[in-house]
Amino acid sequence: MKPDTTSSFSCWTRGNTIQTLWLLGMALTTAAGILLIALLKPALPFRILAVAVPVVCGAAYAFRLLRDLARLDELQLRIQLEAAATACLGVFLVTLLYPILQIAGFVGPLQPYYVIFLLVGLLLTGYFNANRRYR
Numbered sequence: 001m002k003p004d005t006t007s008s009f010s011c012w013t014r015g016n017t018i019q020t021l022w023l024l025g026m027a028l029t030t031a032a033g034i035l036l037i038a039l040l041k042p043a044l045p046f047r048i049l050a051v052a053v054p055v056v057c058g059a060a061y062a063f064r065l066l067r068d069l070a071r072l073d074e075l076q077l078r079i080q081l082e083a084a085a086t087a088c089l090g091v092f093l094v095t096l097l098y099p100i101l102q103i104a105g106f107v108g109p110l111q112p113y114y115v116i117f118l119l120v121g122l123l124l125t126g127y128f129n130a131n132r133r134y135r
Contacts, residue, residue, distance in 0.1 A: 019068055022061035030054040079130040086126025091119050 033050035036042060042050070069080060095115070101107045
């Protein structure tokens with residue numbers, strides 16, 4: 001059976017179930033850890049566990065992502081790498097310029113979730129741009 005090339009997510013849907021599950025596990029355990037630490041103020045062993053579980057899930061996701069990237073054909077690999085480069089360069093530039101914007105009074109203090117939203121948004125933008133260009 002030929003892969004679906006009509007979808008913008010066609011190269012994301014091949015064999016990535018485990019990768020997606022690790023990413024989802026990292027997101028859910030991160031949210032649960034934040035809520036646990038912020039609301040319940042648990043003892044040290046539980047705080048360590050609340051931090052360690054998302055780190056393990058994130059490391060497993062990263063290893064699976066690299067393994068899956070090695071199996072892509074050249075065009076799909078180029079699309080994924082261009083999207084990653086767009087996201088990394090965008091976050092790099094914004095984090096360099098943010099202190100200047102903050103001193104000028106245009107933005108407030110940098111919150112961690114600003115960087116997360118920026119990274120995800122730039123990754124999707126880079127992916128859609130590269131996917132459109134190489135069709």
